[in-house]
Amino acid sequence: MSNDLINRDMAINAVVRNCRLKTENGEEYGFIDILSDIVDFPTAYDMDKVIERLQIELSAADKEKEQCAKENPLQFDVVKGYAQGISVALEIVKSGGVSDD
Numbered sequence: 001m002s003n004d005l006i007n008r009d010m011a012i013n014a015v016v017r018n019c020r021l022k023t024e025n026g027e028e029y030g031f032i033d034i035l036s037d038i039v040d041f042p043t044a045y046d047m048d049k050v051i052e053r054l055q056i057e058l059s060a061a062d063k064e065k066e067q068c069a070k071e072n073p074l075q076f077d078v079v080k081g082y083a084q085g086i087s088v089a090l091e092i093v094k095s096g097g098v099s100d101d
Contacts, residue, residue, distance in 0.1 A: 007044050014038060050093050058086040 014037040061083035068076040 007041060010041050011038050014041075047093060047096075051090065054086055054090045054093065058083060058090065061086055 015034055061079060065076065065079045065083055068079050
């Protein structure tokens, strides 16, 4: 099991559904069945895709920074701040939102 996010509504509905259903032989579903359903849910968030998208954005910001350094030094600080923000966002996503503090 990983730390993927799942759809909360689907999880709640599975718990409600499984607590009311019975197997063919009349036995009620147990918590193992509920957990199996939850594990099988599709993720609502793909960290790898988010990281890939942020890296593309950071690369574009770095290119713009280089261009501003040559052509428009007044805008360089704005682009540099944007690139730093993307870098921070990447670190937050990579850490799963958990800080080292």
